[in-house]
Amino acid sequence: MATLLILLVISFSQAIARDTITQTKPLADNEILISGDGTYALGFFSPDNSKNRRYVGLWYYKHKERTIVWVANRENPVTNSTGVLSISNEGSLVITNQNSTVVWSSRMTTNVSNPVAQLLNTGNLVVRDAYADDGISTYAWQGFDYPTDTMLAGMKVGVDFVKRLNRTLTAWTSDSDPSPSPYYFMIDVRGDPEELLCEGSKKVWRSGPWNGIRYSGIPATLTYIGFNFSFINNEQEITYSYNTSSSVLSKLTVNQSGVLQRSLWVEDSGMWNVIWYWPIDQCDDMRVRPCGPFAACNPNNSPMCDCIQGFKPKSPAKWLYRDAMDGCVRKTKLDCKNGTDGFHVISNTKLADTSNASVDKNLSLVGCKTKCLSDCSCTAYAQADVLNGGSGCIIWTSELTDLRVFINDSYGQDLYVRLAAIDLAMQESNNSSFHDRSNQWFASGNDHLELSQKNDLELPLHDFGTILSATENFSANNKLGEGGFGPVYKGRLGDGQEIAVKRLAKSSVQGLVEFKNEVVLIAKLQHRNLVRLLGCCIKGEERLLVYEYMPNKSLDFFLFCKPKEEGLDWQIRFKIIMGIARGLLYLHHDSRLRVIHRDLKASNILLDKDMNPKISDFGMARIFGGDEVEGNTRKVVGTYGYMSPEYAMDGIFSQKSDVFSFGVLVLEIITGKKNRGVYLASGEVWNSWKEGNSLQMVDESMGYSYPINEVMSCIKVGLLCVQNHPEDRPLMPSVLVMLNGDSALLPYPKEPGFAVRSVPYQMESVSSKPNSSSTYDMSVTLVQGR
Numbered sequence: 022m023a024t025l026l027i028l029l030v031i032s033f034s035q036a037i038a039r040d041t042i043t044q045t046k047p048l049a050d051n052e053i054l055i056s057g058d059g060t061y062a063l064g065f066f067s068p069d070n071s072k073n074r075r076y077v078g079l080w081y082y083k084h085k086e087r088t089i090v091w092v093a094n095r096e097n098p099v100t101n102s103t104g105v106l107s108i109s110n111e112g113s114l115v116i117t118n119q120n121s122t123v124v125w126s127s128r129m130t131t132n133v134s135n136p137v138a139q140l141l142n143t144g145n146l147v148v149r150d151a152y153a154d155d156g157i158s159t160y161a162w163q164g165f166d167y168p169t170d171t172m173l174a175g176m177k178v179g180v181d182f183v184k185r186l187n188r189t190l191t192a193w194t195s196d197s198d199p200s201p202s203p204y205y206f207m208i209d210v211r212g213d214p215e216e217l218l219c220e221g222s223k224k225v226w227r228s229g230p231w232n233g234i235r236y237s238g239i240p241a242t243l244t245y246i247g248f249n250f251s252f253i254n255n256e257q258e259i260t261y262s263y264n265t266s267s268s269v270l271s272k273l274t275v276n277q278s279g280v281l282q283r284s285l286w287v288e289d290s291g292m293w294n295v296i297w298y299w300p301i302d303q304c305d306d307m308r309v310r311p312c313g314p315f316a317a318c319n320p321n322n323s324p325m326c327d328c329i330q331g332f333k334p335k336s337p338a339k340w341l342y343r344d345a346m347d348g349c350v351r352k353t354k355l356d357c358k359n360g361t362d363g364f365h366v367i368s369n370t371k372l373a374d375t376s377n378a379s380v381d382k383n384l385s386l387v388g389c390k391t392k393c394l395s396d397c398s399c400t401a402y403a404q405a406d407v408l409n410g411g412s413g414c415i416i417w418t419s420e421l422t423d424l425r426v427f428i429n430d431s432y433g434q435d436l437y438v439r440l441a442a443i444d445l446a447m448q449e450s451n452n453s454s455f456h457d458r459s460n461q462w463f464a465s466g467n468d469h470l471e472l473s474q475k476n477d478l479e480l481p482l483h484d485f486g487t488i489l490s491a492t493e494n495f496s497a498n499n500k501l502g503e504g505g506f507g508p509v510y511k512g513r514l515g516d517g518q519e520i521a522v523k524r525l526a527k528s529s530v531q532g533l534v535e536f537k538n539e540v541v542l543i544a545k546l547q548h549r550n551l552v553r554l555l556g557c558c559i560k561g562e563e564r565l566l567v568y569e570y571m572p573n574k575s576l577d578f579f580l581f582c583k584p585k586e587e588g589l590d591w592q593i594r595f596k597i598i599m600g601i602a603r604g605l606l607y608l609h610h611d612s613r614l615r616v617i618h619r620d621l622k623a624s625n626i627l628l629d630k631d632m633n634p635k636i637s638d639f640g641m642a643r644i645f646g647g648d649e650v651e652g653n654t655r656k657v658v659g660t661y662g663y664m665s666p667e668y669a670m671d672g673i674f675s676q677k678s679d680v681f682s683f684g685v686l687v688l689e690i691i692t693g694k695k696n697r698g699v700y701l702a703s704g705e706v707w708n709s710w711k712e713g714n715s716l717q718m719v720d721e722s723m724g725y726s727y728p729i730n731e732v733m734s735c736i737k738v739g740l741l742c743v744q745n746h747p748e749d750r751p752l753m754p755s756v757l758v759m760l761n762g763d764s765a766l767l768p769y770p771k772e773p774g775f776a777v778r779s780v781p782y783q784m785e786s787v788s789s790k791p792n793s794s795s796t797y798d799m800s801v802t803l804v805q806g807r
């Protein structure tokens with residue numbers, strides 16, 4: 022009796038907990054393997070619940086609704102429940118039916134002694150030597166090398182030249198039939214490699230090439246929280262893979278309609294949520310190809326297709342009827358031999374089809390331009406890798422096809438299209454709003470002496486007299502406030518346009534160098550969350566900067582000076598946070614220059630009439646070149662409360678010091694309290710957050726009418742940004758994603774850093790008197806006393 026009981030217990034526990042098939046223990050139809058941590062199960066199943074079509078498949082053991090993510094014998098079911106999955110002497114996995122006919126077998130290239138098959142926690146079914154288990158190199162075979170329609174974390178899709186593998190995902194034919202449909206997903210290794218979704222021999226969708234961080238055509242993968250994406254492109258392999266943190270369950274699937282879906286498991290609802298899919302719209306769908314060669318697609322425009330600058334419709338009559346499939350042709354022939362051709366840059370593009378493009382990983386962007394100019398067939402170039410300041414060169418020598426433009430400044434990549442000089446000149450005159458008004462007031466006298474020597478400013482120089490009259494001789498009535506380097510005036514030009522004029526104080530810290538710095542910088546930067554510089558003026562000692570006018574002044578005014586009942590509601594606060602984040606993302610990652618602002622604070626965030634934030638004041642900004650990621654200065658400039666510890670203490674500035682200032686701003690926006698003096702908003706928020714009642718810090722002027730989740734995410738992002746160690750702080754791409762994310766998925770912030778007003782510095786100069794009604798806050802310059 023006792024013996025029988027023990028036997029029963031043993032066989033029962035084996036039935037539920039086994040993850041391994043051995044020669045003596047094959048897997049019968051009524052058994053399953055369960056991975057060690059209980060995530061995955063493997064066994065026989067019928068997609069249509071009939072007993073006469075049995076497949077060996079993999080699913081999530083704990084999920085109520087069964088989602089099959091891998092099938093062994095997808096083309097050859099066992100016709101009744103007599104099938105067995107077993108392992109042969111040499112290590113081949115085989116599925117046999119009752120009369121021992123082999124229905125499916127793993128294709129082994131090597132023999133293995135003492136073979137066992139094990140279902141790993143990752144969902145990978147591997148064959149290995151039972152006595153040699155030191156990782157992936159010892160697997161004689163793995164299911165991950167033969168995906169079905171689903172890519173799991175840790176799986177690689179793409180080509181392994183050494184192992185001679187070409188891993189693709191192929192959709193099921195239908196819900197009840199796992200056999201391969203014509204839809205498949207692969208890595209196209211030609212030209213600059215990219216993801217490709219196909220229907221038979223037809224391309225359905227391409228991702229755009231991998232640029233070191235993401236595919237140029239997949240904006241959303243910037244970085245999902247809890248994900249790592251990797252793209253390997255070398256002699257041995259060209260593969261794409263991703264990992265997730267243990268709390269995130271995700272899959273990438275080609276579904277039966279030929280759509281590539283990224284899904285996330287949501288535990289609370291017990292369901293898969295599709296978080297993104299491709300193709301998204303007509304512009305994405307290569308079967309439609311709405312815009313032919315040399316046309317750019319933008320679904321937000323009407324019509325969707327537009328010829329690239331310097332090109333005109335090939336079939337104007339068809340174009341008129343919105344048929345753009347013939348695409349566009351060059352207006353003016355290239356002048357290759359004479360060397361007068363130039364380049365027009367299109368920003369935020371999903372790069373044109375790269376299957377015929379060539380890539381030189383060793384060439385810089387400048388070298389790339391030279392290479393393109395020296396090759397008469399070159400039509401365009403772009404940077405291959407945007408990481409670490411950028412490297413690598415993609416050259417197109419044929420038509421530019423499947424080109425799309427994103428309206429979002431933080432998406433896509435710059436594409437440099439080669440044009441004849443005359444088409445470039447036309448474009449400049451048409452794009453420049455300055456030129457249109459040049460007759461009225463942009464008289465350029467002898468004033469532009471120093472600047473014009475370098476001649477790298479495509480910026481109008483203003484006549485001092487015009488500005489005098491626009492600002493009513495810099496009258497006190499027109500004064501908007503006192504900036505770090507002098508007063509700012511409102512002005513109105515002859516044509517009625519309102520402007521803001523920054524008049525640099527003669528004694529200002531901002532000398533000619535800083536002045537030029539700011540002018541050159543902002544003139545090159547254009548983003549809807551950066552304030553626009555309209556022009557400048559130098560006359561004798563006078564240095565003036567002309568900006569677009571921001572009717573709503575600056576953020577500090579709204580946050581710290583308005584009576585509580587006029588406070589900003591959450592929607593506007595969130596819009597401001599997102600706008601600043603996008604502006605900063607552009608500065609750090611997406612503009613042609615890599616810019617560190619160095620003086621981000623509430624008074625430098627201006628608000629337009631719709632309360633859109635615009636980052637201003639670039640007098641302190643620095644451009645980083647090459648793979649420079651960190652700078653060091655002996656002259657620490659910035660504003661207390663916003664300065665990261667490493668910057669204030671050691672003069673080290675980087676994207677991470679800007680991220681710190683951004684974090685302070687976010688916390689100020691949420692709490693409505695200023696981060697200065699003895700009161701450190703970040704410290705207070707941190708303390709209440711640790712105690713679990715961070716909502717208590719939310720600006721009471723918002724009442725209780727705000728979405729708690731969104732506010733919580735923002736608080737957490739703010740805290741992550743002000744962490745003491747720069748390496749713990751996120752970069753702006755992650756910040757943007759996190760701001761839209763679920764606060765529960767965000768990492769746990771560490772203690773914030775504080776740059777306290779302390780000993781090792783002396784103030785070199787303070788340029789303005791504090792003024793409570795001032796909307797342009799004061800900056801201080803610190804000099805390291807060591």
Ligand SMILES: *[C@@H]1O[C@H](CO)[C@@H](O)[C@H](O)[C@H]1NC(C)=O
Nearest residue numbers: 099100101102103118119120
């Ligand atoms: C199962 O199918 C095999 C082959 O089709 C057949 O030989 C066998 O008799 C069947 N067994 C049962 C129990 O139906």
Ligand SMILES: *[C@@H]1O[C@H](CO)[C@@H](O)[C@H](O)[C@H]1NC(C)=O
Nearest residue numbers: 099100101118119120121122
């Ligand atoms: C075993 O069954 C298959 C059908 O599943 C059949 O085609 C084959 O002839 C059978 N072989 C023997 C030896 O019975």
Ligand SMILES: *[C@@H]1O[C@H](CO)[C@@H](O)[C@H](O)[C@H]1NC(C)=O
Nearest residue numbers: 110111112129130131132133
């Ligand atoms: C594996 O072993 C079988 C016999 O056990 C033999 O026929 C076969 O050639 C071997 N294959 C390799 C790749 O060594």
Ligand SMILES: *[C@@H]1O[C@H](CO)[C@@H](O)[C@H](O)[C@H]1NC(C)=O
Nearest residue numbers: 180187188189205207208210
């Ligand atoms: C990989 O497989 C896909 C689908 O069969 C094919 O189109 C592609 O050319 C293959 N790639 C390589 C490098 O063989």
Ligand SMILES: *[C@@H]1O[C@H](CO)[C@@H](O)[C@H](O)[C@H]1NC(C)=O
Nearest residue numbers: 175249250251252262263264
């Ligand atoms: C995922 O993790 C595995 C194992 O740690 C590692 O080999 C692989 O490179 C990682 N892949 C990515 C995309 O991070």
Ligand SMILES: *[C@@H]1O[C@H](CO)[C@@H](O)[C@H](O)[C@H]1NC(C)=O
Nearest residue numbers: 246247248249264265266267
């Ligand atoms: C992503 O990669 C980083 C660095 O390799 C690692 O520290 C982190 O744990 C990874 N995250 C996931 C989700 O795999």
Ligand SMILES: *[C@@H]1O[C@H](CO)[C@@H](O)[C@H](O)[C@H]1NC(C)=O
Nearest residue numbers: 276277278279280282295298
């Ligand atoms: C495939 O995915 C798309 C996008 O998520 C969805 O609209 C479509 O219904 C899916 N098709 C099937 C058969 O599930």
Ligand SMILES: *[C@@H]1O[C@H](CO)[C@@H](O)[C@H](O)[C@H]1NC(C)=O
Nearest residue numbers: 354355356357358359360361
């Ligand atoms: C190149 O320059 C020569 C001489 O200036 C001119 O005649 C010719 O038209 C130019 N070629 C092109 C393609 O513009």
Ligand SMILES: *[C@@H]1O[C@H](CO)[C@@H](O)[C@H](O)[C@H]1NC(C)=O
Nearest residue numbers: 374375376377419420421422
């Ligand atoms: C690539 O080149 C081939 C052969 O010249 C041509 O048929 C094909 O259309 C080109 N593809 C693209 C995307 O330009």
Ligand SMILES: *[C@@H]1O[C@H](CO)[C@@H](O)[C@H](O)[C@H]1NC(C)=O
Nearest residue numbers: 380381382383384385412413
């Ligand atoms: C690129 O540079 C590396 C290291 O500088 C060198 O080993 C490699 O040969 C170069 N490749 C090409 C294609 O020039």
Ligand SMILES: *[C@@H]1O[C@H](CO)[C@@H](O)[C@H](O)[C@H]1NC(C)=O
Nearest residue numbers: 241428429430431757758761
């Ligand atoms: C631009 O990107 C942001 C952040 O990813 C997103 O919230 C927003 O909806 C996008 N805007 C458009 C028009 O797609």
Ligand SMILES: *[C@@H]1O[C@H](CO)[C@@H](O)[C@H](O)[C@H]1NC(C)=O
Nearest residue numbers: 330331444446447448450451
């Ligand atoms: C510039 O504008 C003029 C007049 O509006 C127009 O005729 C011309 O085609 C435009 N040039 C370009 C390159 O778009």
